[in-house]
Amino acid sequence: xxxxxxxxxxxxxxxxxxxxxxxxxxxxxxxxxxxxxxxxxxxxxxxxxxxxxxxxxxxxxxxxxxxxxxxxxxxxxxxxxxxxxxxxxxxxxxxxxxxxxxxxxxxxxxxxxxxxxxxxxxxxxxxxxxxxxxxxxxxxxxxxxxxxxxxxxxxxxxxxxxxxxxxxxxxxxxxxxxxxxxxxxxxxxxxxxxxxxxxxxxxxxxxxxxxxxxxxxxxxxxxxxxxxxxxxxxxxxxxxxxxxxxxxxxxxxxxxxxxxxxxxxxxxxxxxxxxxxxxxxxxxxxxxxxxxxxxxxxxxxxxxxxxxxxxxxxxxxxxxxxxxxxxxxxxxxxxxxxxxxxxxxxxxxxxxxxxxxxxxxxxxxxxxxxxxxxxxxxxxxxxxxxxxxxxxxxxxxxxxxxxxxxxxxxxxxxxxxxxxxxxxxxxxxxxxxxxxxxxxxxxxxxxxxxxxxxxxxxxxxxxxxxxxxxxxx
Numbered sequence: 001x002x003x004x005x006x007x008x009x010x011x012x013x014x015x016x017x018x019x020x021x022x023x024x025x026x027x028x029x030x031x032x033x034x035x036x037x038x039x040x041x042x043x044x045x046x047x048x049x050x051x052x053x054x055x056x057x058x059x060x061x062x063x064x065x066x067x068x069x070x071x072x073x074x075x076x077x078x079x080x081x082x083x084x085x086x087x088x089x090x091x092x093x094x095x096x097x098x099x100x101x102x103x104x105x106x107x108x109x110x111x112x113x114x115x116x117x118x119x120x121x122x123x124x125x126x127x128x129x130x131x132x133x134x135x136x137x138x139x140x141x142x143x144x145x146x147x148x149x150x151x152x153x154x155x156x157x158x159x160x161x162x163x164x165x166x167x168x169x170x171x172x173x174x175x176x177x178x179x180x181x182x183x184x185x186x187x188x189x190x191x192x193x194x195x196x197x198x199x200x201x202x203x204x205x206x207x208x209x210x211x212x213x214x215x216x217x218x219x220x221x222x223x224x225x226x227x228x229x230x231x232x233x234x235x236x237x238x239x240x241x242x243x244x245x246x247x248x249x250x251x252x253x254x255x256x257x258x259x260x261x262x263x264x265x266x267x268x269x270x271x272x273x274x275x276x277x278x279x280x281x282x283x284x285x286x287x288x289x290x291x292x293x294x295x296x297x298x299x300x301x302x303x304x305x306x307x308x309x310x311x312x313x314x315x316x317x318x319x320x321x322x323x324x325x326x327x328x329x330x331x332x333x334x335x336x337x338x339x340x341x342x343x344x345x346x347x348x349x350x351x352x353x354x355x356x357x358x359x360x361x362x363x364x365x366x367x368x369x370x371x372x373x374x375x376x377x378x379x380x381x382x383x384x385x386x387x388x389x390x391x392x393x394x395x396x397x398x399x400x401x402x403x404x405x406x407x408x409x410x411x412x413x414x415x416x417x418x419x420x421x422x423x424x425x426x427x428x429x430x431x432x433x434x435x436x437x438x439x440x441x442x443x444x445x446x447x448x449x450x451x452x453x454x455x456x457x458x459x460x461x462x463x464x465x466x467x468x469x470x471x472x473x
Contacts, residue, residue, distance in 0.1 A: 013220055014283035014293055024142070025216060025283040027125075028135040028275070032302025041112055042122040049115060053174035053182070059395035059424070065175055077356075078393055078425065082363050086355055093348045098225070100341040102232045106239035106290075110225070111297035116210070116218050119168065121281060121297070124161060124211045131157045135278060161212045162204070169203035216282045220293050229292060235323040236335055240296045242276075242287045242318050243326050256311050269313050276300035276318060286318060362398065362422070364390045364452045366464040369431070374467045380438045382468045389429045390452060390460070392422040400455045403432065407449035408466075410436035434466060441468040 017023040055062040057076025064073035072079040072087055079087045101109060110117055131153050132138045144150055173196070174182040190197050210218060219226055233239070247253065247270035249263070256271035270287065277285045279300060282293040286300045304318040324330040366388045375383040392398050399421045403412045414420070415431040422428045434448065445465050452460040 014280075014285075014291075015216060015220065022217075023283065025281065026135045026138045026142070027281045027283075027299070028279040028303070029129050030279055030297075030299040030302060032306060034298035034302050038112055038298065039122065042118045045113065045115075045118055046122065050171055053171060054179040061178055061180075063175060064178060066177060068176075080363070080391060080393060082391065083359065086352065086359065089348060089352045089355065093345065093352060096341060096345045096348060099228075099232060100338065100345055102229065103234075103237060103338055103341060105296075106233060106237050107226070107229055107294065107296045110219060110223075110295035111240075114295075116223075117295060117297065120211055120215060123164060125281075127160055127164075128157060131160075158212065162208050165207040165211065166200075166204045168207050169200050172203060172207075173200060216293070219282065219295055226292055226295075233290065234337075236332070238320050238322050238325075238332060239290055240286065240294060240298060240301060240318065241290065241321045241323065241326060242270075243316070243321065244287070244289075245326055247287065247317055262313075269308070269317050271307070271311060273307055275303045275307055279303045290323075360460060361394045362390060362392055362452065362460045364388065364450075364460045364462045366403075366432070366450060366462055368465060368467070374469070376469070377435070381435050382438050382441065382466075383433050383435045384466055386432050386434060386464065387429065388432055389427055390422050391427045392424060395424050397424050398422040398454050398459070401428070401459075402453050404451045404453055405434070405448065406451045406461070407447070408436050408440050410434060410440065412450070434464075436466060436468075438468060441466070444468055444470045 015023050015025060052063045053061060060076045060078050061073045062076050064071060066072065070081045074087075074090060098109060128138070132141050141150060141153065170182060170186075177196075185193050185196055214222075246268065248268040250266035252268055253270040253272040254262075254267050256273075260267075262269060274285075276287065277283075279302075280286065281297060281299065282295060284291050284293045286294065298320075301318050301320075305315040308315045308317055322330075322332060325332070366386050369385045369387055372385050375385075377383055388403075390401065400419050401422055402419050403414070405412060411434075413433045413435065415433075420428055420430070434450075436448075445467055447463055448466045449461065449463050451458045452462065
């Protein structure tokens with residue numbers, strides 16, 4: 001993409017100084033129309049993030065990712081290990097959607113939706129502004145010696161940061177083990193669940209490290225999505241961009257002078273106030289073009305619009321625009337790449353919807369007991385022993401469950417009760433015998449179709465192998 005300046009800035013990142021050390025970013029407190037909208041979106045997403053593990057739909061937690069017990073709920077829809085293919089398809093759809101969104105709108109996800117940005121900018125930085133003050137006061141506080149004021153402010157801020165990190169760790173844990181389980185741990189004796197308590201403290205320290213110190217380095221160094229930006233963006237992608245054609249013109253940038261006709265003198269509209277730089281949470285200069293550190297947070301747009309309005313120049317020097325829109329005045333249009341990603345996304349969504357409709361609420365498996373041969377009983381009866389598992393994916397118990405042969409005449413005998421109950425979101429397992437008359441066998445290994453019934457209603461069908469003597473082939 002064309003840039004107005006030389007490319008020396010690409011040899012380093014905004015948070016590293018000339019000596020290679022961390023350059024701490026003290027961003028100016030943002031304000032403006034975009035920031036107001038972003039605040040509304042962030043508060044909505046924060047409320048969603050903090051409440052989702054404790055909301056239930058039809059008895060299912062709204063979002064649950066219990067890896068250890070292999071239980072997953074997405075929007076109240078339960079996924080079992082047997083539904084792993086559905087979970088994989090859902091994740092692929094999410095990835096394709098993010099890619100498509102990035103191709104069209106750049107890293108708007110990072111600035112508006114990413115939990116890292118929301119917590120950092122809308123929670124931790126707001127507390128920092130409240131305790132330490134705006135950019136200038138923060139810089140002065142950082143440089144001043146450790147006197148009573150600095151110690152008091154630092155301890156207060158660090159304590160609040162740690163408490164919030166602890167709350168975030170609890171919510172994160174609720175997504176992994178379940179909201180009800182977490183509440184039972186909180187209301188119970190912590191020493192009864194010492195392993196969970198240790199995990200909670202570890203996650204609290206990790207979140208505290210990220211939001212109190214690592215901060216924007218997550219977006220620049222650790223996040224793989226930021227690295228993908230370079231291969232996903234092109235000249236047609238809508239980004240937070242500086243209009244260098246208007247900002248530079250023939251004579252480039254210059255300081256503002258009252259009653260000066262800048263356009264007639266060939267001077268750009270950029271008055272080189274550097275307010276777009278001091279307000280940036282990742283410490284970059286947006287005037288150098290699209291950079292991997294930019295998270296499209298729009299803070300520079302609000303600040304530049306405010307400056308332009310103050311000096312009587314048109315707003316929009318920094319705005320959402322593509323490179324083609326800035327250099328060639330081309331409006332946005334759907335490209336072949338966008339159409340391709342959209343088609344793939346629609347196909348995957350259709351496939352997922354179809355699989356969800358075909359998914360059974362009950363899933364049964366009957367497998368021959370390993371190492372066991374058939375038994376030859378009187379009256380020419382051949383018997384095989386099996387283990388069975390029946391999974392109930394619903395939120396209600398299924399009672400009066402029994403097995404019946406559908407493909408052959410014979411009998412099924414359960415080792416325990418003939419009729420049993422499958423608990424809600426649980427499984428029933430046991431052992432059974434299938435007995436067939438040898439004359440009904442067509443080979444030494446027949447396929448046997450079995451129906452699972454709840455009362456008189458058939459709820460599932462499964463197939464297993466039945467072994468018999470070779471002489472009956």
